[in-house]
Amino acid sequence: MKNLALTAAVLALTASGALAQQVIRMGTEGAYPPYNYLNESNELVGFEIDLGNALCARANLTCEWVQNDWDSIIPNLVAGNYDTIMAGMNATPARAEVIAFSEAYKLPDPSGYMALAGTDPAVMESGVIAAQSNTVQASMVAETSATLIEFPTADETIAAVRNGTADAVLADHDFLVTYVTESNGELAFLATVPTAGDGVSIGLRQSDEALRATFNAAIESMKADGSLNALLRQWFGETVPVFE
Amino acid sequence: MFTFCSDPSTLPDWQWMACYLTTGSHMALYRSVLVVLLLLALAAPLALGMGFLGALAVRAQSRLVRLPGLAYVSMVRGVPDIIFFLFVPLAIDQGVEYARHRLLCPDWPDPVRQGNDFIVCPAAKMPLATDPAWVHDVWGFSLALFAFALVFGAFAANTLNGAMAAVPRAQLETGEAYGMTRAQTFRRILLPQMWVYALPGLSNLWMILTKATPLLFLLGIQDVVFWARELGGQKTGHYAYAHPDWRVWYFLGVLVFYLGLTWISQKVFDRLMARLNHGQATAGGEALRKAAA
Numbered sequence: 001m002k003n004l005a006l007t008a009a010v011l012a013l014t015a016s017g018a019l020a021q022q023v024i025r026m027g028t029e030g031a032y033p034p035y036n037y038l039n040e041s042n043e044l045v046g047f048e049i050d051l052g053n054a055l056c057a058r059a060n061l062t063c064e065w066v067q068n069d070w071d072s073i074i075p076n077l078v079a080g081n082y083d084t085i086m087a088g089m090n091a092t093p094a095r096a097e098v099i100a101f102s103e104a105y106k107l108p109d110p111s112g113y114m115a116l117a118g119t120d121p122a123v124m125e126s127g128v129i130a131a132q133s134n135t136v137q138a139s140m141v142a143e144t145s146a147t148l149i150e151f152p153t154a155d156e157t158i159a160a161v162r163n164g165t166a167d168a169v170l171a172d173h174d175f176l177v178t179y180v181t182e183s184n185g186e187l188a189f190l191a192t193v194p195t196a197g198d199g200v201s202i203g204l205r206q207s208d209e210a211l212r213a214t215f216n217a218a219i220e221s222m223k224a225d226g227s228l229n230a231l232l233r234q235w236f237g238e239t240v241p242v243f244e
Numbered sequence: 245m246f247t248f249c250s251d252p253s254t255l256p257d258w259q260w261m262a263c264y265l266t267t268g269s270h271m272a273l274y275r276s277v278l279v280v281l282l283l284l285a286l287a288a289p290l291a292l293g294m295g296f297l298g299a300l301a302v303r304a305q306s307r308l309v310r311l312p313g314l315a316y317v318s319m320v321r322g323v324p325d326i327i328f329f330l331f332v333p334l335a336i337d338q339g340v341e342y343a344r345h346r347l348l349c350p351d352w353p354d355p356v357r358q359g360n361d362f363i364v365c366p367a368a369k370m371p372l373a374t375d376p377a378w379v380h381d382v383w384g385f386s387l388a389l390f391a392f393a394l395v396f397g398a399f400a401a402n403t404l405n406g407a408m409a410a411v412p413r414a415q416l417e418t419g420e421a422y423g424m425t426r427a428q429t430f431r432r433i434l435l436p437q438m439w440v441y442a443l444p445g446l447s448n449l450w451m452i453l454t455k456a457t458p459l460l461f462l463l464g465i466q467d468v469v470f471w472a473r474e475l476g477g478q479k480t481g482h483y484a485y486a487h488p489d490w491r492v493w494y495f496l497g498v499l500v501f502y503l504g505l506t507w508i509s510q511k512v513f514d515r516l517m518a519r520l521n522h523g524q525a526t527a528g529g530e531a532l533r534k535a536a537a
Contacts, residue, residue: 022366022373022374023373023374024373025373031474033480033482033483034482037482037483038269039269039483039484040264040267040268040269040483040484040485041268041269042267042268042269042271042272043268064373064377066377066380067466068464069464072464076464078360078361078362079334079337079338079362080341080361080362080363080364080369083373098360099360153473153477155477155478155489156477158489159477159478159489159491162489178480178481178482179478179480182480182481182486205360205361205363206358206359206360206361207354207358207359207361207363
């Protein structure tokens, strides 16, 4: 019943607005597997690409993906180069001052400290910690007594740990876990800490209230029928926290 | 690409490599080389044109022409390139959208600036949201191209101005003695002779332009540097072709590409210089005469 009411709400929203004819340009970073990345065929794939396409289908929108560097992903949204951000972005109070967020489509990821196996956990307070610039994790490291070094891409933070530039990297656990499991014991988690923010959400312009409502309704309907949880499990494994 | 590429995980080494180097994203890397060459091929003549106009403006007798010319040449040369590359495309993009907004949607009720947001009506978007991706790419490329032409035009203007001033006064006097007008002297005597003085400076500019093309990457255009970083990074099991961090090899490849490009350019400039020196009253021309004798 709840499901039906939500579907009706989505339909009502799309019917009332002129959004249906409009093309929604969806910004993403394309360098953060398994959230969003470029595969070997030069196509954007990942959890957020599947989810975004499903949301657009539900809301009856025509959507097109745009790849944009992480560092300029918020300024270019605000400047109107695209209309949404789906790039593993946590809804934090600092970001909410600049852009608006939909409701979360992934529960707050815990953050993990990843280091070469055998690293002394004391480095989390006294060592050099790598993080991608402008991420929640970068501000988290800045609040500790550890030294923060920032890199523009997540891949470079991993390389910094491997080549010894940094003692550890702090990033989303679900991003790092593949590197740990595939490293044959070379890399390991030092600790897992809760991440600030309300969870991974779609970023939108603050003036785009209608689009935000449309996506919220679509996310609600995907939560209600379990298809969002199915997508989460498909991309992050059975252990990923899902919506009730 | 090849028929045996369907399952990369089972391939022997050389076939894996052959398949890997011909994936869709590697094809994009090879295409990005052409993007860089296209940028050079278009930016160089545009910058030379801007430089020529700039030099003429700086040398003009009318103050109204000279002062804007001087302002352009000294301002652009006095600001770090990277600031210009960030500022010019953004300013033009928003300027064009704002102008189109005023023109196409005069009845739009909302302000363009709402808090942090820059919002023009959908019809004023440049390019339109409904345009295919390649239109967006071409627009981004054109903005970058304009920024390159603007910056390098200012340097070229200075070089050309210096070269025009270096043509011996006696040459111009000869023209005047023949009763040529100012324009005729300029066209028939100054212009053909100034190139020999301009070429060293221009060849220098070309080299700097070549080496500045990775700035495209800063503007969000997927050039060779973008692809080298993207493809070189470690690829986990999420990708069909997993590999460790290979950025050093990719960057080495980019290094060789740029070195090759500048090496070929130097050869071309050497030939051009020899041609221009022919029959000139310069040390280079003198050397040519002695070699021939």
